[in-house]
Amino acid sequence: xxxxxxxxxxxxxxxxxxxxxxxxxxxxxxxxxxxxxxxxxxxxxxxxxxxxxxxxxxxxxxxxxxxxxxxxxxxxxxxxxxxxxxxxxxxxxxxxxxxxxxxxxxxxxxxxxxxxxxxxxxxxxxxxxxxxxxxxxxxxxxxxxxxxxxxxxxxxxxxxxxxxxxxxxxxxxxxxxxxxxxxxxxxxxxxxxxxxxxxxxxxxxxxxxxxxxxxxxxxxxxxxxxxxxxxxxxxxxxxxxxxxxxxxxxxxxxxxxxxxxxxxxxxxxxxxxxxxxxxxxxxxxxxxxxxxxxxxxxxx
Amino acid sequence: xxxxxxxxxxxxxxxxxxxxxxxxxxxxxxxxxxxxxxxxxxxxxxxxxxxxxxxxxxxxxxxxxxxxxxxxxxxxxxxxxxxxxxxxxxxxxxxxxxxxxxxxxxxxxxxxxxxxxxxxxxxxxxxxxxxxxxxxxxxxxxxxxxxxxxxxxxxxxxxxxxxxxxxxxxxxxxxxxxxxxxxxxxxxxxxxxxxxxxxxxxxxxxxxxxxxxxxxxxxxxxxxxxxxxxxxxxxxxxxxxxxxxxxxxxxxxxxxxxxxxxxxxxxxxxxxxxxxxxxxxxxxxxxxxxxxxxxxxxxxxxxxxxxxxxxxxxxxxxxxxxxxxxxxxxxxxxxxxxxxxxxxxxxxxxxxxxxxxxxxxxxxxxxxxxxxxxxxxxxxxxxxxxxxxxxxxxxxxxxxxxxxxxxxxxxxxxxxxxxxxxxxxxxxxxxxxxxxxxxxxxxxxxxxxxxxxxxxxxxxxxxxxxxxxxxxxxxxxxxxxxxxxxxxxxxxxxxxxxxxxxxxxxxxxxxxxxxxxxxxxxxxxxxxxxxxxxxxxx
Numbered sequence: 051x052x053x054x055x056x057x058x059x060x061x062x063x064x065x066x067x068x069x070x071x072x073x074x075x076x077x078x079x080x081x082x083x084x085x086x087x088x089x090x091x092x093x094x095x096x097x098x099x100x101x102x103x104x105x106x107x108x109x110x111x112x113x114x115x116x117x118x119x120x121x122x123x124x125x126x127x128x129x130x131x132x133x134x135x136x137x138x139x140x141x142x143x144x145x146x147x148x149x150x151x152x153x154x155x156x157x158x159x160x161x162x163x164x165x166x167x168x169x170x171x172x173x174x175x176x177x178x179x180x181x182x183x184x185x186x187x188x189x190x191x192x193x194x195x196x197x198x199x200x201x202x203x204x205x206x207x208x209x210x211x212x213x214x215x216x217x218x219x220x221x222x223x224x225x226x227x228x229x230x231x232x233x234x235x236x237x238x239x240x241x242x243x244x245x246x247x248x249x250x251x252x253x254x255x256x257x258x259x260x261x262x263x264x265x266x267x268x269x270x271x272x273x274x275x276x277x278x279x280x281x282x283x284x285x286x287x288x289x290x291x292x293x294x295x296x297x298x299x300x301x302x303x304x305x306x307x308x309x310x311x312x313x314x315x316x317x318x319x320x321x322x323x324x325x326x327x328x329x330x331x332x333x334x335x336x337x338x339x340x341x342x343x344x345x346x347x348x349x350x
Numbered sequence: 351x352x353x354x355x356x357x358x359x360x361x362x363x364x365x366x367x368x369x370x371x372x373x374x375x376x377x378x379x380x381x382x383x384x385x386x387x388x389x390x391x392x393x394x395x396x397x398x399x400x401x402x403x404x405x406x407x408x409x410x411x412x413x414x415x416x417x418x419x420x421x422x423x424x425x426x427x428x429x430x431x432x433x434x435x436x437x438x439x440x441x442x443x444x445x446x447x448x449x450x451x452x453x454x455x456x457x458x459x460x461x462x463x464x465x466x467x468x469x470x471x472x473x474x475x476x477x478x479x480x481x482x483x484x485x486x487x488x489x490x491x492x493x494x495x496x497x498x499x500x501x502x503x504x505x506x507x508x509x510x511x512x513x514x515x516x517x518x519x520x521x522x523x524x525x526x527x528x529x530x531x532x533x534x535x536x537x538x539x540x541x542x543x544x545x546x547x548x549x550x551x552x553x554x555x556x557x558x559x560x561x562x563x564x565x566x567x568x569x570x571x572x573x574x575x576x577x578x579x580x581x582x583x584x585x586x587x588x589x590x591x592x593x594x595x596x597x598x599x600x601x602x603x604x605x606x607x608x609x610x611x612x613x614x615x616x617x618x619x620x621x622x623x624x625x626x627x628x629x630x631x632x633x634x635x636x637x638x639x640x641x642x643x644x645x646x647x648x649x650x651x652x653x654x655x656x657x658x659x660x661x662x663x664x665x666x667x668x669x670x671x672x673x674x675x676x677x678x679x680x681x682x683x684x685x686x687x688x689x690x691x692x693x694x695x696x697x698x699x700x701x702x703x704x705x706x707x708x709x710x711x712x713x714x715x716x717x718x719x720x721x722x723x724x725x726x727x728x729x730x731x732x733x734x735x736x737x738x739x740x741x742x743x744x745x746x747x748x749x750x751x752x753x754x755x756x757x758x759x760x761x762x763x764x765x766x767x768x769x770x771x772x773x774x775x776x777x778x779x780x781x782x783x784x785x786x787x788x789x790x791x792x793x794x795x796x797x798x799x800x801x802x803x804x805x806x807x808x809x810x811x812x813x814x815x816x817x818x819x820x821x822x823x824x825x826x827x828x829x830x831x832x833x834x835x836x837x838x839x840x841x842x843x844x845x846x847x848x849x850x851x852x853x854x855x856x857x858x859x860x861x862x863x864x865x866x867x868x869x870x871x872x873x874x875x876x877x878x879x880x881x882x883x884x885x886x887x888x
Contacts, residue, residue, distance in 0.1 A: 078769025091805050097485035129401055131541035140560060193592060201596035208588075208597040211562055298588045300561025311736045313769065 058330040065326035066119070069319055070112055076313065080104055083313035084128050102128060115319070125316035129308070134320045137305060142324075144211045145301035148293065149286040151221040156228030156282075163229065164236035164271070165263060176233065183230040188289050192223040192296040211299050220297045224289045228282060232275055239271025246270070272343050279336040283329060382624075383867030383887045390886040391582045392866065395594045397608035399587040403543030403555060403564070405527035406477065406484050411630070411788040411877050414524060415607075416585060418872075418880035419566050420461070421527035421549035424452055424471070425518060427790060427874035431685035431829075433518050437466065437528060437550060447513030447827060454504045458573040460530035462548035468500040473531040483541070484525070490798070490805065491520040513825045515832070519791040522874075552578040552882045562587060566881070579868070579885035595861070598623065604866050604886065607878050609859040610741075611672040617861045624864055627672075628871030628878070629683045630856045633795040634676030635742070635786035637731070637749075637851040642810030645727060646781050650709040652848040655729070656695060658702035658757035664748045665854055668741055676852035678840045679799075680792040683855070683876060685829070686836040687792075695845055699756035706757060720758040728760040729781035734771035740856060742784065775808065783808035786856050790874040793823050793836060800843060800850075809849045816842060 081098050099105050106114070118125065124134035167176040183191070199205045199219060207216045243249060244267050252262045290303035302321060309317035341348050400413035405421040408414070424438040435441070438452045458466040475498045478484050494514040499507040508517060520526045530548035537546040544558050552574065553566035563586045568578045586603060588594040594606040595613045599620060609617060609625065617625040639646045639655065646652050665673045676682065677691040706712075711720040711727050720727040731746055746763040753759040761782070766774070774780050785806065787795040798804045801820050802812040816839065823835045843850045858877050860869055868883040 076769050077767070078772040082772040083768060091489050093489040094485040094805075097482050097488075101482035131402060131407070132539045136539075137560070144561070193590075196593060196596060200602070201600040204600055204602075208593060208600070208602045211559070294561065295589050296593060298562065298586060298590075298593065300559055304561050311768070 054334060058327075058334075061330050062323055062326050063116075066116070066319055066323050067112075069322040070115070070315075073313060073315055073318060074108060078313070080128065080313060080315065115316075119319075119323070124320045127309070127314050127317050129312045129314045130317075134316045137317060138302065138320050138324065141300055141302045141305050144299060145290050145294070145303060147211075148217065148220055148224065148290060148299065148301065151217055152224035152228065152289075153282060153286060155221055155225035156232060159225060159229040160232035160236055160275075163233045164240060165268070167237075168240075168263070173237070177237075180230040180233050183226045184234075186227075187292075188223055188227060189292050189296060191226055192220070192293060195219050195223055196296070208298070211301075216297075216299075220293045220299060223296075224286065224293050227289075228285055231281075232278065235275050235278060236268075236271050239274055240267050243267035243270035269343055273340065276336050276339050276343065279332050279339075280329065283332050287325060382864035383885065386579055386868060386885045387888055388577075388579050388885070389581055390579075390888065391584070392580050392605065392881065392884060392886055393584045393586060393603045394881075395588040395597050395603040395606040396585050397587075397589060397591070397594065399561065399589075402541060403558070404541055404547060405524045405529065405543075405549070406474070406487065407541055407543070408524035409486075411875060412608075414872065414875055415878045415880055416555075416564065417524045417527065418551065419553040419583075419882070420547075420551040420555050420569075421524065421529065422551050423521055423523070423526040423528060424454070425522040425526075427522050427872075429873040431874065433522055436522075441518075443827065447515075447825070448510045450508045450510075450517060451501075452506050452508070454506065455573065456504050458550055459571065460532070460548040460550055461554045461569055461571075462530050462532055464530045464532045464548065466528065466550055467503045468506040469503070470531045471506045471528055472498050472500050473534060474528050477529075477534050478525070487520075487525050490794075491516070491523070491525060513827075515827050516791060516794055516797075516824055519794060523790065552880070553583065574882075578882050580881055583881045583884075598861055598863070601863070605860065605862040605869065607858060607860050609861050611669045614672060614859070622864055623861055625859060625861045626869070626871070627857050627859050628876045629674060630681060630786075630788050630858060630876040631683055631790050631874050632681055632788040632792055633679055633786055633799065634681050634852040634855050635740070635784065636676065636679050636853060638783040638785065638799070638809045639729075639849050639851065640778070640781045640783065640808065640810050641849055642778055643781075645709075645711075645729065648709050649848065650705045651711070651727075654702040654705040654709070654757060655753065655759060656702075656848050656851050657698040657705070658753045658759060659749060659851070660697040660752060660756075661853055662697070664745065664752055667748050668745045669854075673854040674857060676855045678844055679796070679850045679852050680836065680840055681855050681876075684792040686833055688837040688840040690837070691840060691844055702757040706759075711758075714758060717760075718758055719754070719760045726760055727758065728762055730762045730764070730779065731782040731784060732771055732774045732780050733763065733765050733784065734768045735765050736768050738765065745853070746784070778810070780808075788856070788875060788877070793820075793832075796820060796836070796839060797824065800839070811847075811849055813842075813847075 080102070081095055081104060084098050085094065103111065115125065126133055127137055130137060163176055167173045196208060196219060200208045206219050240263065249262055249267060252266050290301055291307050293299070294301040294303040305317060306321045309321065398410060398412035400410055400416060403416065405417045408417055422436050424436060425433045426436045428434045437455050437458060439455055440453050442451045454468060454471070460466060478487050478492060494510045494512050494517070496509045496511045499509065501507060510517060527549065533547045534540065545555055550573065552569050552572045554569050555564060556567050557565035563584050565582065565584045567582045568580060570577060572578065588597060591608060591610045591613060594608065595616055597603045598606045599616065614625060617623050639652050641647050662675055665675055674682065678688050680687045706720055711722045713721045715721050715726055733743055733746065743765055750761040750763055753761050785799070789795040797820055798806045800816060801807060802817050819835055819839045823832055823839065826832045826835060844852060858871065860878050862869055865887040867885050867887065870879045870883060871877065872879050
C-alpha cells in the first residue's frame with residue numbers, strides 16, 4: 051500500500067514536471083501570452099514580469115511552484131486573476147457529475163447491448179450502430195441531439211448546469227462513443243469465453259444459455275473491459291472539453307482549453323496534476339476490480 | 351491586453367452612421383413589444399464569457415454590455431461622438447488644455463451603500479496607477495496624467511503633463527468607470543471582479559457561475575430618472591453559434607448576440623424574431639504591410655498588392671453580402687472617417703501588373719507566381735488561431751486565391767498558436783499583419799497601430815510626418831481641425847503610402863424575440879448596449 055502511494059506521488063510529480071517543461075518549450079514566453087495581441091510597451095512588460103516574478107530563472111520558478119504546490123497553494127491564474135484552487139474547485143463537480151453519469155450510462159448501455167444482441171441479425175445491426183457512433187465526432191452527436199430533443203421538441207433545456215434534465219443530453223453525447231467501444235470489447239470477450247471448455251461444462255450441467263452467459267462468460271469478458279478504465283478516463287476528459295463548449299456547461303474542460311490556449315501555467319499545471327491523481331486512483335480501482343471479477347487473481 | 355479577439359474599446363469618440371447601419375427591424379420589434387413596461391426577467395445568450403468583471407481590467411468589447419450594467423463613469427458618449435455627463439454634472443477644460451475640472455453628481459451611492467464623491471474618483475485613479483494592477487491603462491490611457499486633485503467633495507481636477515483630448519475618452523470608457531472605494535479595499539479577487547465589486551449602475555451583479563451564466567438584479571436605488579425596467583436579467587454563455595440560434599428559435603432564451611452570416615437567414619425568416627446589426631467603432635479589419643524589408647519596402651509592390659485585390663468580391667464570397675466594406679483604416683461610423691477614400695483605389699489588376707513589372711518582378715515561375723532574380727514574390731500572413739474570428743482565416747484564403755490569379759502574388763497564409771505568432775512578429779518573419787480594434791476613438795487605435803513607437807506598430811514604418819500628424823490629432827480639441835488631421839493621416843497610410851489595406855468594418859448582431867423592446871447598440875462602440883433600456887412585453 052505504501053509502495054502504491056509512493057508510486058502515485060512520483061506519477062504526480064512527473065506529470066507536473068512534464069507539463070511544466072512542455073509549456074516552457076512551447077514558442078513564446080509567458081509575458082507574450084499575457085499581453086496577447088494587445089498593447090506592448092516596455093513599461094507594461096516590466097509590470098507583468100514584476101507581478102508574476104517572471105524574471106527569476108526557470109529552475110527557481112519551478113522549484114518555487116513545487117514547494118508551494120506541496121503546501122497546497124496552487125497559485126493564481128495569470129488570465130483570470132483568481133486563485134487556481136477556487137477556479138478548479140468550483141468547476142470540478144460539474145465535470146465530475148457529467149463524467150460519472152456518462153460513464154454509468156456508457157457501461158450500462160454496453161452491458162445491455164453486448165448481452166442482448168447475441169442473435170446474428172441483432173448483432174449485425176448493433177455492430178453497425180456502434181461503429182457509426184465510435185466514428186462520429188462527439189461535437190456532431192451533441193449538435194444533432196440538441197437540434198432534435200431541445201430545439202425541435204423542447205424536451206430538454208439547451209445548456210447550462212441546471213438540474214438533472216440539463217445533464218441528460220450532454221451525458222448521452224459523451225456516453226454513446228464509450229458504449230460503442232465497450233460493447234465491441236465485451237461482445238468479443240463473450241464470444242471467446244463461450245468457446246472455452248468451461249462453457250461446454252456449464253451447459254452440460256444443464257444450465258440455461260442465459261445463465262452461462264451472465265454468470266460465467268460475462269465475468270471473463272469483463273476483464274479486458276476493466277483494463278480500458280484508463281482509456282475511458284481519457285475519453286471522458288477529452289470529451290468534456292467539446293461537450294461543455296457545445297452545451298454551454300461549466301466545467302474543467304473549458305477551463306483547460308482556455309488555460310492551454312493562453313499558456314496560463316498555474317491552471318494548466320493544476321489540471322494536469324489533478325488528472326494524474328484521478329488516473330492513479332482509477333488504475334488502483336481497476337486493479338482492485340480485477341480481484342473482484344476474477345477469483346483466480348486473489349490467491350496470488 | 352487590449353486584444354483584437356476581444357475587440358477592446360479603450361478610448362474616445364464616436365458613431366454617426368450607426369442608426370443607418372442598424373436595419374429597420376428595431377422599429378418593428380419595438381412595435382411588437384409595445385410601450386415600455388416595468389418588471390419581468392430576461393435571458394440573453396452571449397458568445398463570450400468575460401475574463402474579468404472588473405471594469406478597470408476591461409479588455410473585451412464583447413463584455414461591454416455586462417460592464418455597463420453595473421458600472422458608470424463620469425461621462426458617457428453621445429450618438430455624435432461628443433461627451434455627455436453621467437456621474438458628473440459637467441466639466442471644464444482649462445485654456446491650455448492641460449487640466450479638466452469635473453463637477454460631480456451628489457446624492458449618488460454605490461450599491462454597497464458607500465457614497466460617491468470626489469475622494470472615490472481619486473481612489474479609483476490611484477488604484478489604476480498602482481503597480482501591477484492595470485499596466486495597459488497606466489501605460490496607454492493615463493500616460494499623460496500628472497495628478498488628480500480633490501478640491502471639494504463634489505469637484506475633482508485632472509492635471510495633465512501635456513494636452514491630451516483622449517483623456518475624455520478614457521473617462522467615458524469602461525476602464526474609466528468608478529468602483530466603490532470599499533470594494534477596491536476589500537474585494538477578495540479585485541482583478542477578477544464579480545459580486546464583490548459595487549458600482550453605481552442600474553443593475554447589480556449578484557450571481558456568477560463560471561462557464562455557465564451571470565445574473566443581474568435591478569438596482570432599486572438607482573440614481574437615474576427611473577430604475578431599470580427589468581427585475582432581473584441572466585446572461586448565459588453559449589459559445590457555439592448554432593446553439594445560440596437554436597436556443598433562441600426554440601424560445602429558451604429571448605435575446606442572443608453574435609449571429610454568423612450563415613445563420614442570419616434562419617432569424618430573418620422567422621416572423622417571431624428580429625435581427626439588428628451595428629457597425630463597431632475603432633479601426634477597420636485591415637492588412638498592415640511590413641515595410642521593414644523586401645518586397646513591401648517598395649511602394650510599387652505595396653500598391654500592386656492593394657490594386658490586385660477586388661475587396662468587394664472577396665467579402666461577398668465569404669460573408670454573403672453581410673459584411674460592410676471598409677475603405678479606410680478608420681471605421682465608417684467614426685466621426686474621423688474620411689469618406690473621400692471610397693472608390694478612390696483598388697480593384698485594378700492591369701495597374702497592379704504594370705506596377706510589378708516596373709518594380710522588376712517580371713518573370714514567372716512554374717506555378718504562375720512572379721519572380722525577380724529567381725526569387726518568388728511571396729508575402730507571409732501569420733494568423734494566431736485563438737484570435738481569429740469572423741472567419742478571417744477563410745477570408746485570407748480568398749485573398750490568397752485572388753492576388754495569385756490577378757497578379758501572380760504568392761500570399762502564404764499560416765494559422766498558428768499564439769506563442770508562434772508572437773515569435774514571428776518579434777523576428778519580423780512576416781510581410782502582412784491583420785488586425786481590427788474597437789477603440790471608441792479611432793485616434794486611440796491609430797496611435798497604437800501607426801505611430802513609430804506605437805505599441806502595435808507592425809508595419810515597421812517610422813514616418814516622422816505621420817507621427818507629427820498623430821500627435822497633433824491627440825492634442826487638438828477642435829472637432830473640425832481634428833477631423834482634418836485624421837483625414838490627412840488616412841490619405842497618407844491608405845492611398846499614398848499603401849501601408850494599410852482596409853478590408854471590412856466588423857459588426858455586431860442582436861437577434862431577439864419580438865416581445866423584447868428597447869434593445870440597442872452603444873452609439874460609440876457599436877456593440878450591444880446594457881439592459882437598462884430593455885423591457886419584455888407581458
